[in-house]
Amino acid sequence: MADALHHIVYISRASAPLSDAAAAALCRAAAERNRDAGITGLLLHDGTRFIQALEGAEGAVRAVMERIARDPRHHAIGYVSDGAVGARQFGEWGMAYRHVDDVLAAADFLATVKRSVAEVEEPRLLAAFIGFAVIGRGERRRDPVPR
Numbered sequence: 001m002a003d004a005l006h007h008i009v010y011i012s013r014a015s016a017p018l019s020d021a022a023a024a025a026l027c028r029a030a031a032e033r034n035r036d037a038g039i040t041g042l043l044l045h046d047g048t049r050f051i052q053a054l055e056g057a058e059g060a061v062r063a064v065m066e067r068i069a070r071d072p073r074h075h076a077i078g079y080v081s082d083g084a085v086g087a088r089q090f091g092e093w094g095m096a097y098r099h100v101d102d103v104l105a106a107a108d109f110l111a112t113v114k115r116s117v118a119e120v121e122e123p124r125l126l127a128a129f130i131g132f133a134v135i136g137r138g139e140r141r142r143d144p145v146p147r
């Protein structure tokens, strides 16, 4: 029997700012591997933190999460959710990215995130992603120095 549908959602802190090229490379590699593994989800990066949802067969999700958790490009992983799901919340694999020092792009980032989660029905997942996008904007206003 095929593995049950499973999802993992986590938030982490970037170990160093990602350049555009590095973010694009991460995204490209993740998209390719996730497609091969039948994994859908969303990765957001606001310049300092990541939030990512991975969904697919349980074995595939756990395998990719194990690799991601070992990746030195981020640390301080906190799990938002890890469990069985009845249906996929993301139709495909996506990523949205915003520079920490790009104030004007903050509203665009939120709009992009809202579009990316338009099909998500699970309230907890919606709240996690929208909250992430909003908090990133708030912190940016209070603290312009990237950490």
Ligand SMILES: Cc1cc2nc3c(=O)[nH]c(=O)nc-3n(C[C@H](O)[C@H](O)[C@H](O)COP(=O)(O)O)c2cc1C
Binding pocket: 026, 029, 030, 031, 033, 034, 043, 050, 052, 054, 064, 067, 068, 069, 070, 071, 073, 074
């Ligand atoms: C924030 C973040 C998210 C990532 N997301 C994925 C992903 O969704 N799928 C994936 O295959 N790799 C992802 N990676 C890359 C993996 O950590 C890892 O580098 C890659 O899977 C290759 O693993 P390997 O070097 O053990 O073969 C992500 C890395 C980071 C830092």
